Amino acid sequence: MDQFYQCPYCGEQDALDLESDVDMDSPGDQVFVRDCSVCCQPWTVTVHVAPDGTTSVNVGR
Numbered sequence: 001m002d003q004f005y006q007c008p009y010c011g012e013q014d015a016l017d018l019e020s021d022v023d024m025d026s027p028g029d030q031v032f033v034r035d036c037s038v039c040c041q042p043w044t045v046t047v048h049v050a051p052d053g054t055t056s057v058n059v060g061r
């Protein structure tokens, strides 16, 4: 499940494979860092997992 997000540094769209980083069975906020594959700057990725398993993702610096 790749989803695309805009890099906050270089503005390029980059894929984020959430399944390898996010525990979908743990509701709440999960934060991890992923380097942009285009400019190699670190993204701070915040994933909110709702109790029903839906996720919302925020990518920032």
Ligand SMILES: [Zn+2]
Binding pocket: 007, 008, 009, 010, 011, 012, 036, 037, 038, 039, 040, 041
């Ligand atoms: Zn970038």
